[in-house]
Amino acid sequence: MTSPSNGSSSRIVQAATRLNRGELVAFPTETVYGLGAEISQAAAIEKLFSVKGRPKNHPLIVHFAHLADLDYWAENIPDYAWLLAEHFWPGPLTLILHKSAHVPLSVTGGQDTVGLRIPKHPLALALLAALGPHKALAAPSANHFGHISPTLASHVEADFGNQLGMILDGGACAVGVESTIISCIGHFPQLLRPGGILHTDIEQVIKCNLSTGTAQTTIKASGSLASHYAPVTPLKTLDDSSLINYLDTLLQQGLRIGLLIHSQKLQALFTAKKNVHCVLMPDNPQDYARQLYTTLRALDQQGLACLITEEVPEGAEWLAIADRLQRAGHRHSSN
């Protein structure tokens, strides 16, 4: 990745100044755009929760610039967490660790653990460095609570208009889905959210299997709520034959349907079909992930009765996508 140009340097200085004054600034990361507040600014953290519409007990990820500061923000760091940080940072990996006294409880939703990440996007890194020593940004994805995460600056603008101090535009996010979250609290690491780093790559580095599943009795992760990442239009994910049958039933009712598919076979069946808005997605997981949220947001604008997505293949490379599609299909009225 290249370093920021002169034009963006002055934007970064301006953004850092605003953050250090307690304003909110949205900024690009390699996963999705974040809505940043400097963590020592209590009023900014409060505003972050209210602007996003997020319950105050849902912890935020703390983003910082330098690996050497890991033990400034966290305590009792197990060796395997150091290994992961050294190997994957900067990058789309969030580690849950015991928080140090430097992390305010308002940021962690009252918990004694903190989610930490050094992002890879050059603008994010430059912004974090520009804040000054021992400063960090709490940054949830820059969308309204429960909505689809933003992968373009225009997505952030669509959700928040002029409610923010500033939106740093860093183009389209290269990864397109959120970071992988690993809990490093117990003796053994646990996968809390699949994301930009494959859990199989993590297992190779720490030379042990990650436990998965939803056994999060003491840890609250809003990304683990079933209703997250949802479009307004109802969404259903189906295997190919169920999809063909279900679509037929809906079309017989005269409904307009959005279709998100990745196999050419289905495309041949449905592209020219009346009342079907068909999007052919890439059949490799990296490109699919990069386009997913932009495509869902665009389809959500079409006033369609329903979105149907073709089930993606099994396997580590597709896990984060399968996870987001599943959650997008579970919209609750509370969001």
Ligand code: TXA
């Ligand atoms: O890729 C990402 O992680 C993006 C970019 C902006 O960095 N951020 C992001 O933040 O996805 P957010 O707030 O939308 O999701 C953060 C997830 C939530 O599921 C939250 O509950 C979990 O991280 N999390 C944060 N701190 C935690 C903690 N102490 N224990 C358990 N889960 C935590």
Ligand code: MG
């Ligand atoms: Mg989010």
